[in-house]
Amino acid sequence: MSAKRVQELLPHPEHGIRCFLAKNPQLPLSDLKKLADDDYRSVAQIARQQYLKRAGDGAKDYIDGLRGLKELKRFSSMENEVFEAILKDDKSWFFGSLKKLWLPLGGEIYDHRYEQWVESAVKYEAIKILRQWIKQTPEVKTHLLKTHAISWTPEIVEMLLDGKPRDKELEKFIACVVQGNRVDIVDVFLDRGFSLKVAGKRPLVWYAVAHRNDEMVRKLLKAGCDANISNQGTTPAMLAVQTNYTAALGLLELNDHQKKALQTFKNKYPGDPSAAWLGVWTNGKSEFKTLAVSFLADGTGRLITATGMGVPIVWKTVNKKTVQIFTMQSGRVADTPKIIAHIKGDVLEVTLSKNRTEKMKRFEPKK
Secondary structure (H helix, E strand, C coil), X not given: CCHHXXXXXXXXXXXXXXXXXHHCCCCCHHHHHHHHCCCEHHHHHHHHHHHHXXXXXXXXXXXHCCCCHHHCEXXXXXXXXXXXXXXXXXXXXXXXXXXXXXXXXXXXXXCHHHHHHHHHHHHCCCHHHHHHHHHHCCCHHXXXXXXXXXXXXXXXXXXXXXXXXXXXHXXXXXXXXXXXXXXXXXXXXXXXXXXXXXXXXXXXXXXXHHCCCHHHHHHXXXXXXXXXXXXXXXXXXXXXXXXXXXXXXXXXXXXXXXHHHHHHHHHHCXXXXXXXXXXXXXXXXXXXXXXXXXXXXXXXXXXXXXXCCEEEEEEEEEXXXXXXXXXXXXXXXXXXXXXXXXXXXXXXXXXXXXXXXXXXXXXXXXX
């Protein structure tokens, strides 16, 4: 390595490069001394070890006169610097760090790490960074449209809809919004004069039925969305029957067989919008002992295990404090022992079997 190249790399912001230089047995001692006093512990430690081996008499006195290793910074790569800047929504720090990255990171927007940083910016609401980043590099919108709409703030929605977005962007946008179950953003989309026609053959109504979101279904249909577009061969009406989504009786065009199936289910499991157990309950246990149950007003719900897997359920009111739960399999009540749940104060006692009762409390999502 030429002396000129060494001098170019000595101040390099990536600590790994400086570590590599410190290990080079041909590195001049004058340069090794500089690295021994590096601000980062990992670089300084390697350089000091090498200097002690190579410098001979007086080396220890020089090393002893330097800052203690504990006083130095721990390793923080430029990628970590970028992430820290996102956490603080610091534009100067963020874009300054990007410039120091090795190519293609410094210039190629399609590097996978850009996707990760856009996801982090959405998660931590780094709005200042996102605004400037999109202005400088419009392609960032491509990554932004891959994030989950459930996390989009009004500012992010504004960024995505401003600047005359192309139809393909609008198609992806509205699909993300409906899949994310964000009725409020559908309102923004329509209020700004955009048409659901851009969605093409996207099964928007199917998504809304999957979420059992009556309001979303109504809005989509009112705005002219096609209710017959299927997803993997299943139409919204077929999905409604499969999942016992009885609200479809007043929302979708159903054939006689579908109407009869849903009406039969509704008569047997009418639900109750004022039932005391509506909502999500959890036993609060960690790891593989976690258990949760959700009750919807239409008489359906879900039993959720620690792995996140859910079993569909239906329920019947026994009395004001007691509910009977039935698990479902392939759209039908499974032939399993019945589950009884009682409300006692703020606790839901769920009797799963003769030997197992779980005490649950209402789930309070973190703010």
